[in-house]
Amino acid sequence: MAPLKNLETEYPIIDSNFQNFCASHGIFSVEDFLIHDLYMLAAFAEQNVSSERLKEGITQILSIIDDMHQPWLNGMELLEDAKRNKHFLPTGIQGVDLLLGGGIRVGQLTELVGPSASGKTQVCLQTASNVARNYMMLYLDTGNSFSPQRIAYFLGKTNELASAQAKNQILQKVMSNILCHSVFDIFAMFDVLHQLESNLRCQERGGGCRIRLLIVDSISLLIAPVLGGTSTRGRALMASAGYLLKKLAHQHNLAVLVINHTVGSEGGTSKPALGDSWKSIPHSRLLLSCDRGSNVYNVSILKHPSMKNLRSKQGPS
């Protein structure tokens, strides 16, 4: 919330006379203009001595406000952007890729829900190993579950026929493409994400190898401690985290995959954690379950922008 006088150098119309006029109405920064009635302000300016200059100042403020929101796009421009940038990132797991129509969608927030020990981290690691062959990715690890050995194992399985040297090369490349951060509370995650945002903005101008995938394993471990009770602060943090992830996904063309666990609900069934307020934040929700007896993994869609609930079986992997 920078005060108005900081704008004076760039916009000389916002002089001290204008600032005093605004201060008399309780406006001290540009954000304050957002919650005041500008037409009434203009009417007050009419009664003032220097009404013309004041009204010009208000018009200038309006054009500053015009820069404070996202640009307006029409349908064709949106479609162009979707075709050019918002591809699918294959996970390497056949069942999931078939179910999602190609893989995890760039520009969207995908959530993977499952009870404990249902293979969520395995899905993450396999996706990481698959995507990191071609792109860089960021893995936010909340529970020390990242395992380089497992990544090497997945790579080994898919490259069985390659020579030892080629395998080693691929392994080196994949390992250098995966950035792994350990975060243990939600504020650390915000730090990392804000840092990522500013890095990506710099890189956009400079080019260079860009991050394509962001995995948070698991976001419920970060949010659950701040939720609960009657405080609204926890839910506000959760919503802000969701929006930050969606913003990163859309503006910087990342695919974001977050992991959530399940809790028991009334009636003995289980449902995804983090409650109803989180329910409407991700674009797609997938439910992962494991049938212990037959070692078969099931993936089904809980929510998707354009598909109803579908099921897909996936063998042990």
Place this chain on the structure above:
Amino acid sequence: MGSKAWLVEDESAREMLDRVLTERPFLLLPPLHRVPLRVGNIVEIVGPSPSAKTHILIQAAITCILPRQWKGVNYGGLGHLAMFLDLDCRFDISRFSDLLNHRIMEAANGSSSEVDCQIKESEAQNATTKPYNEELFASCMRRFLYIRCYDSSEFLATLKTLHYRLQKERETHGVNVHVLLIDSIGAFHWIDRGSSSFSLEGDTRKSLHLQSVTETVVQEIRKLLLVHPMLVMATKAAVLGNRYSMNDSKRNYRTWSAKDNLHSRNVTSSDQQVPYREYMPAVWQSLITHRILVRTTDADFVNGEHQNVSTYLSEWLLPPLNSVDKFIVRDVRKHSCFAVFKKKNQISTLSFSCI
């Protein structure tokens, strides 16, 4: 005669009615078609997540941007602009373009029966992803204006500059914006509530908390509608009350009851039971002129050969109509139709409209 001379008439009542009905037509948008809507109405579509709310908005936008007639084919649209304020940031443009394409194809083929839809769908699946009629598709897509808001400041900034944007678009396209769609209005509710309302420098300074943001939003919308009459449709995600025996509702009641009573108010229906938990401040509730509740149901579709149908129930709360409609959204990969049935009515007619 002298006394009559000062009463100069502009137009007769009949002429005025004709003019108003042409310039501000009533829209019947399935599945909201029980209550005709026109500019100046502010409709709130309430429902748990997911319940086809965004789908209803998309269909309304498509009805608005399609032309009435084009190269001899009647499309039944308005040919105006539609503005979409995406506060949820979950809009999928590929789905929108698929639905638009489907409706263009349907109208062009002049078919509105289920059987034809099936045939077309198998043809379309073999065809390429090229739109059916590129020129019409492109001109319609250009009439769809979209913006994302990632927080309340961006939303307010958009509303404050919307007047100039509307004027500019009217100059560029030559037609007005007819519908303003907001998805969803309660998106920043928790974030705004979380930012505490501490007042600096005495009481003259307002800060961006829930009450002031909502008041400003309502004020801006009211002022906009004076100068640019539009139909406003807003979705709102809500948790259903125990009338619909959702398992979660009882738990949510306990956690939400203590806080901020001035911000919430129970909405009672004729059954004297709460259909859903209202969380928007009273100032927003007073802006709404129409309200409809949609929810999903597991009841099977009567004619269900299709695997991929989702069934929903809709109920008008304001104006309160004592009937519940059932509609389906057929998601056959790139196709989606509404089929509306009447329930709780003596005449059980099957009104089908594949849009």
